[in-house]
Amino acid sequence: MSVSTNTKSLTPPKLPTVPFWAQILGGLVLGVLLGWLARGQDLSWLVTTLDKIGSTFVGLLKLAVAPLVFFAILVSVTNLRKVNNAARLASRTLLWFMITSLVAVAIGLVIGLVTNPGAGTGLSPKDGAEPETTGSWIDFLTGIVPTDVITPFTELNVLQIVFMAAVAGIAALQLGEKAQPILTLSESVLELLQKALWWVIRLAPLGTVGLIGNAIATYGWDLIGKYATFTADIYVGCALVLFGVYPALLATVAKVAPLQFFKGAWPAIQLAFVSRSSVGTMPLTQKVTERLGVPKEYASFAVPFGATTKMDGCAAIYPAIAAIFVAQIFDIQLGLGDYLLIAFVSVIGSAATAGLTGATVMLTLTLSTLGLPMEGVGLLLAIDPILDMMRTATNVAGQALVPVIVSAREGILDRDAYDAVDGSPVDGPQRVTAAA
Numbered sequence: 085m086s087v088s089t090n091t092k093s094l095t096p097p098k099l100p101t102v103p104f105w106a107q108i109l110g111g112l113v114l115g116v117l118l119g120w121l122a123r124g125q126d127l128s129w130l131v132t133t134l135d136k137i138g139s140t141f142v143g144l145l146k147l148a149v150a151p152l153v154f155f156a157i158l159v160s161v162t163n164l165r166k167v168n169n170a171a172r173l174a175s176r177t178l179l180w181f182m183i184t185s186l187v188a189v190a191i192g193l194v195i196g197l198v199t200n201p202g203a204g205t206g207l208s209p210k211d212g213a214e215p216e217t218t219g220s221w222i223d224f225l226t227g228i229v230p231t232d233v234i235t236p237f238t239e240l241n242v243l244q245i246v247f248m249a250a251v252a253g254i255a256a257l258q259l260g261e262k263a264q265p266i267l268t269l270s271e272s273v274l275e276l277l278q279k280a281l282w283w284v285i286r287l288a289p290l291g292t293v294g295l296i297g298n299a300i301a302t303y304g305w306d307l308i309g310k311y312a313t314f315t316a317d318i319y320v321g322c323a324l325v326l327f328g329v330y331p332a333l334l335a336t337v338a339k340v341a342p343l344q345f346f347k348g349a350w351p352a353i354q355l356a357f358v359s360r361s362s363v364g365t366m367p368l369t370q371k372v373t374e375r376l377g378v379p380k381e382y383a384s385f386a387v388p389f390g391a392t393t394k395m396d397g398c399a400a401i402y403p404a405i406a407a408i409f410v411a412q413i414f415d416i417q418l419g420l421g422d423y424l425l426i427a428f429v430s431v432i433g434s435a436a437t438a439g440l441t442g443a444t445v446m447l448t449l450t451l452s453t454l455g456l457p458m459e460g461v462g463l464l465l466a467i468d469p470i471l472d473m474m475r476t477a478t479n480v481a482g483q484a485l486v487p488v489i490v491s492a493r494e495g496i497l498d499r500d501a502y503d504a505v506d507g508s509p510v511d512g513p514q515r516v517t518a519a520a
Contacts, residue, residue: 119300
């Protein structure tokens, strides 16, 4: 009896598990400190190390993007056959994507007009430079259809990958049972990719150290000072949408508690903030959407669709404020028609951002539509990584929000699951799935 007691007393205590959000926060703080140290002490080796850590993390996320998007869209299209009123759900999803984008771009325009972000910056047209890649409506429309099936994957043209996957999914639906072996394989490959990507997601705290640290070490606080008003505008605009518009829609349209939504969706929102990739966050976004009570069959369509087209931060708030900023730097007056064009581009052209890090394509599409100088893009490239964190977090929140709203309005939301979400199941995919 005494031996058993002694053995038990010698068992080491189990270390407490650090919550994922705390790991991210710790990485953020450590990254800022290391970046400040590297810049202040001119430690080039530390800057290089931080850059390598951050770029490796983003590279691992991008590695899975092409196959993940293809199989996620293909499976999501075919999963619609399991959902009643699939066409109605798809149309309502698209409608709410457009409504929330219109609200977001309106907020962006109001903030830009009130604050005049281009005034007093000390910047001039000669500080800008034309970007290497630009977007136009012709390129956007003709670029949807690929010339071959290989190039979209090698060049990571997400829009073309989405097109091919949607066509393949529709064809599979038409073939019926004959396509079942392909669908079974696609579902297995998708699960494999999501499992592998989950391992990458677990590296997010380390990636945070590298990405934030490198941004501070490379750009410093002086750059943020130059773009203080513009940076504040983007963050305030995204915050108003994220913590103002979204809760209001949840409370009035979906008639659910907004706090429960943030409890459930927060793991995906915080990962989006760090990774700056809607597509890279997509598997986690889908898991948290399901645990909020959205049916799996519908979530598997709405979330991948949203990850490539639903961009309230990158495609609505940002181009609206950026267009006003560029116009003021180049001393060009914008009229009512120009503001309506910005809204039109934001609502219709958001798929051009394609869920990847950065929103340069969407910005160039907006500037070209308004006839503003492309050199304006060059003025914003340096500050873009700092802005992109908040933009992408807003994007991903919207991608989880719309399926909740549509499900609630269509009467298919599991309200018991929504009300019971506890806000902490991010320690593994099994726990997230089980909570759904």
